[in-house]
Amino acid sequence: MTIKKLPACLALICVLAAPEITNAQTAVTDNSAYILTPKAGPEPHINGPKIFGVRPGHPVLFTVPVSGNKPVQFEVGKLPKGLRFDKNTGRFSGAVDKPGTYEIKITAKNNAGKAERPLKIVVGENICLTPPMGWNSWNIYATKVTEDLLLANARAMVTSGLIDHGWSYMNIDDVWQGERGGEFHAIQPNPQTFPDIQKASNEIHAMGLKIGIYSTPWIESYGHHVGGSADNPEGTFVRTPETDKVPRNKKLFPYKIGSYMFVDQDVKQWAQWGVDYLKYDWNPIELPETKQMFDALRASGRDIVFSLSNSTPFASIGDLSKVSNTWRTGGDIRDSWKSLKPRLFSQDKWEPYAGQGHWNDPDMMVVGVVGWGKDYHPSNLTADEQYTHVSAWCLMSVPLLLGCDLTKLDAFTLSLLTNDEVLALNQDALGKQATVISRQGDAGVMAKDLEDGSKAVGLFNPGDEGTKQVVLNWADLKITGKYIVRDLWRQKDLGTFEGEFKADVAQHGVVLVSLRKAK
Incomplete structure (x- = not known):
């Protein structure tokens, strides 16, 4: 199946040149027509890393990122000795002397609902477990x-x-x-x-x-x-x-x-x-x-x-x-x-x-x-x-x-x-760096594995010759079968595909997707 004529900025609207800046001190570029990210809902959503590293005995400084209506009230599961948590701010503090991996369940509640997610705190020599x-x-x-x-x-x-x-x-x-x-x-x-x-x-x-x-x-x-x-x-x-x-x-x-x-x-x-x-x-x-x-x-x-x-x-x-x-x-x-x-x-x-x-x-x-x-x-x-x-x-x-x-x-x-x-x-906690899995002239495809077993893929068109069709072949990902392709910028499933996924990518643009195995 092919996605035809996907517009600029993920190729989902028509290609329009960015306004030329004539006065660098005061000019304002209005790119509002290009916004693809859906507005967040009022319910809480826990964001950020699912893993955090700290050295034994060192101060823990971690704020749980949560979007949605404020205020938010937090609850956490059992904490290791020395670790503290503020239920109003969602901040971990204190210090943990004993090395090890501690899995903590976090619950965030507001007037529109609640969200739950685990956080893995790893006490050891390795810090910065996800990119800053x-x-x-x-x-x-x-x-x-x-x-x-x-x-x-x-x-x-x-x-x-x-x-x-x-x-x-x-x-x-x-x-x-x-x-x-x-x-x-x-x-x-x-x-x-x-x-x-x-x-x-x-x-x-x-x-x-x-x-x-x-x-x-x-x-x-x-x-x-x-x-x-x-x-x-x-x-x-x-x-x-x-x-x-x-x-x-x-x-x-x-x-x-x-x-x-x-x-x-x-x-x-x-x-x-x-x-x-x-x-x-x-x-x-x-x-x-x-x-x-x-x-x-x-x-x-x-x-x-x-x-x-x-x-x-x-x-x-x-x-x-x-x-x-x-x-x-x-x-x-x-x-x-x-x-x-x-x-x-x-x-x-x-x-x-x-x-x-x-x-x-x-x-x-x-x-x-x-x-x-x-x-x-x-x-x-x-x-x-x-x-x-x-x-x-x-x-x-x-x-x-x-x-x-x-x-x-x-x-x-x-x-x-x-x-x-x-x-x-x-x-992503797996910490993989995407690499180029396919070159198609000036265009190319970058991909990596994610912790949950899905794939993240970018179809890029850095060339100067206008919109170009870029093909993601399952063989380049070393997978077979049916996969659900999700448009990550629009946060929307595009359908179930088998063997390949094609998209018309705007000049200097990208189509960013994830692939998860269809049931």
């Missing part, structure tokens, strides 16, 4: 980030409802740094832009969110701020106009790893602040500095997700992946098809290193309002290209880090980021 979901400041604010902007976006993460769908990390990128000092002689925040990181961290945690920070083993960061090493025991770095003018070419870089390292001091400070995520940024990424930071984070008393940036050398990924949670597989992304397209069918070689606790990272997301500190504008990606972006990132089980202004989320962007059937592909 959250926000990073760089793609919107770059060097203009401030504590006020961080908190404004954290509040928007809650008021927009994104927190109800599993989005949780609020990560500060480069240029928060001031001088060394304080109790640990660690990097302190710039008092003009980040007057009280401790207070900000407390506020973010009180919202049920988590906080991340940025550092580098170099003596200075990409943004010309103090790094994690120095050429003097005081750990000082002086920024000058001359250093700012040096090209960021690694052959000419003045940036280097200094003779004195301050890893232990900095990690103690982050742990005191309650940091949950570290972006560690330099090039080339090498094992000694990675292992040193990994060991310090492990000894910190907190579970701090360890993310390597940027352009991780593939030749070293076997060793680096064992001492990090995520690693960038390339350079920085921009909101253009030229930047996005090369990341679609190029990640397969990294797939053997991905799995629970360890994730390939093709970079942050470029939907919504972005701008890198100037000319803030709606993403230059068309609606179809944004569907492709989110679909591919979810299929590949990579970190989902929004790079947009969360205080300016339009209805279309929210629909991209709150489709729980799509996000579930990213958060």
Whole structure:
């Protein structure tokens, strides 16, 4: 059976070009006609991961994401010793000393009904058992980030409802740094832009969110701020106009790893602040500095997700992946098809290193309002290209880090980021990364197995020749028989198919489906 003339954005409406942005400061792109995600009902729905990892004795920080009418009342089954649960907020806290796997039944009730789902809490050495979901400041604010902007976006993460769908990390990128000092002689925040990181961290945690920070083993960061090493025991770095003018070419870089390292001091400070995520940024990424930071984070008393940036050398990924949670597989992304397209069918070689606790990272997301500190504008990606972006990132089980202004989320962007059937592909407990199973000219099919035994499949058309029919053959999935094909963006079954499924996919678009065995 063939699905004919499926429109743009999952090929289910006619192809329309995204409006051209003429004034980057004030333009608004109205993509409301492209919204495919059905509106959520009033009844509660438990979202997010079904598995969560924490190290023995470390603080548990997990908010159960639930959509539907508020307020919601929660109930849980028997908890392991040391674990606490707030029935009003749906937040787990405390600490569990005894390693093991604990299955906990969660019930959420509101005025429209109730929902139940199990959560598996794994106490052991492996954390970050599903890819992190959250926000990073760089793609919107770059060097203009401030504590006020961080908190404004954290509040928007809650008021927009994104927190109800599993989005949780609020990560500060480069240029928060001031001088060394304080109790640990660690990097302190710039008092003009980040007057009280401790207070900000407390506020973010009180919202049920988590906080991340940025550092580098170099003596200075990409943004010309103090790094994690120095050429003097005081750990000082002086920024000058001359250093700012040096090209960021690694052959000419003045940036280097200094003779004195301050890893232990900095990690103690982050742990005191309650940091949950570290972006560690330099090039080339090498094992000694990675292992040193990994060991310090492990000894910190907190579970701090360890993310390597940027352009991780593939030749070293076997060793680096064992001492990090995520690693960038390339350079920085921009909101253009030229930047996005090369990341679609190029990640397969990294797939053997991905799995629970360890994730390939093709970079942050470029939907919504972005701008890198100037000319803030709606993403230059068309609606179809944004569907492709989110679909591919979810299929590949990579970190989902929004790079947009969360205080300016339009209805279309929210629909991209709150489709729980799509996000579930990213958060699937099996932790598989989709790979390319078929190439059809410029088009191709990516697929992966899911924990419940079903398949997730993306039919992509990255070419420039208009709508194209893409075929999913059962043989490429190594299956036979009848399967129910479900359109994940529309959350709607398309019918029962045998042998193959065909769809007309819009230029730069995608058809994202799941396959489950027909009874």
